């Protein structure tokens with residue numbers, strides 16, 4: 001970490017203002033570059049590689065990735081302070097997996113907290129516990145992806161088994177330091193069945209303090225980006241789940257867990 005933590009540098013690929021998703025109120029989402037998973041359905045494939053890339057967007061080359069200090073990111077985030085105050089909003093870290101840049105991630109969250117903003121992070125908790133432990137004091141809401149309970153199926157569709165992530169979910173819950181919300185991307189052929197969603201819901205309900213679960217239906221909005229990166233999109237044949245399917249899965253999850261289960265996040 002830099003001598004003054006605000007000078008810590010990291011790599012992002014976007015900052016999105018005025019979001020009403022991914023945390024309470026109106027939020028600014030900071031997208032960090034780099035991820036250890038390779039989910040077949042990923043809608044941000046430009047997030048996966050840490051290296052700066054060129055992606056064709058509507059036929060024109062666009063540089064993806066920018067090195068920036070915490071101070072510079074917070075200057076942008078603070079522009080919407082009035083909206084945060086009125087709505088209970090703040091800053092959310094997304095990606096990629098923010099934990100791949102631990103110093104930057106910690107410094108961003110600390111900087112936001114010290115400025116009186118609420119903080120949230122979207123993450124699948126695929127990191128050593130020591131990394132997660134460092135950021136918890138600065139994190140109000142941990143939006144944690146639990147994609148499947150079966151390690152082999154998890155590995156087949158994301159490239160990694162899930163034992164570490166499940167263990168970290170237990171440790172985050174046991175710490176009681178942050179609000180933990182479990183999020184499930186609902187992906188046909190991967191986990192879009194009642195028994196698979198029920199299994200995740202049971203796991204979520206076993207975590208002390210967890211009250212909410214979000215089911216996020218698969219969509220194809222990232223498909224063009226694969227083409228822009230010269231990559232094949234393996235999910236071409238997959239049809240997004242319809243409303244009735246999502247309602248049925250949500251009802252099943254509520255039934256077995258007693259959690260507040262919502263569709264979307």
Ligand code: SF4
Nearest residue numbers: 035037038039042096
């Ligand atoms: S964890 Fe998220 S960012 Fe990483 S590959 Fe999977 S969907 Fe993409």
